[in-house]
Amino acid sequence: MTDDSFRLEEAEAPTVSCTRCEREWDLDDELDDLGPGSHAIEQFALDHERHTGHYPDDVNPWSVRCRRCPGGEQFLSERPARRWAETHARHTRHAVRIEAPTGAEDVVSGGSDGDRS
Structure with missing residues (x-):
């Protein structure tokens, strides 16, 4: 298989974790809703901060x-x-x-x- 034949469906959805919330999220739904190039991880991090007052792990603004x-x-x-x-x-x-x-x-x-x- 070449890079040209790589299908988006085969890509693993990113996972985001937050030790303060003691949770981990699989961003399958966010990728489906927002589509390619949507910056799903960034949007999730912004939404998380808006709701909790802090960013997920490894996100430093x-x-x-x-x-x-x-x-x-x-x-x-x-x-x-x-x-x-x-x-x-x-x-x-x-x-x-x-x-x-x-x-x-x-x-x-x-x-x-x-x-x-």
């Missing part, structure tokens, strides 16, 4: 926080986190801190108003 505005956002990949930070900084002229799951930080400049701290 990117955190984005404005240095002036309350609250912040979390994303499962860098691209949307950086896009949110750059858009917020451009519109508000506030500095925005981006924290990677590894703990590394970056700051998106808020413009020329001296808000770089």
